[in-house]
Amino acid sequence: MKVIYIAGKYRGPNSWAVEQNIRAAEEVAARVVQLGMMPMCTHPMTRHMGGLASDEHMLAGTLEIMSRCDAVLLVPNWRDSEGTRAEVAEAKRLGLPVFGEGYATASDCQHTDLSIDDLEQWAEHGESTSVEARLRDALEQCLVASDNVDGRESIHAACRKVGLRIDYAGDMAPTWSGRMRL
Secondary structure, X not given: OOEEEEEOOOOOOOHHXXXXXXXXXXXXXXXXXXXXXXXXXXXXXXXXXXXXXXXXXXXXXXXXXXXXXXXXXXXXXXXXXXXXXXXXXXXXXXXXXXXXOOOOOOOOHHHHHHHXXXXXXXXXXXXXXXXXXXXXXXXXXXXXXXXXXXHHXXXXXXXXXXXXXXXXXXXXXXEEEOOOOO
């Protein structure tokens, strides 16, 4: 099952604005559930925790949670949030697919539908634009094309440096283990 991190604005000028941001994130999370995936929506988890820890602590925690998810889906109006912009940057650094970057305003429902459609297609067909997926595809092609041991060993060494392990046996397709570290 795919776990989808919901990223969006949390803070606001008052408690009502914060509650509206939480509800917007919950609405997006509900759409993810309807697709048969599991949302990881930290907004309601921290609803009444204002002032218990620094913003830096909370962002570090949400970034750690996000890193363990399969993809990120953005809530409309996400660009208004410094924290969400940091989450998007980190997701891209980690090679996680990010859906919903086209959101312009909180009421931009058309982009919500398009992003949900993109997410569903990605989940159903395994299409990924992640750095890790592209690297694995490229290395797999190099392994298959390489007919000398030195060439294969160089590829294996490069993979080990970023935390990937390739098990390669003759003409069989390589199998992968590990998660890429950038």
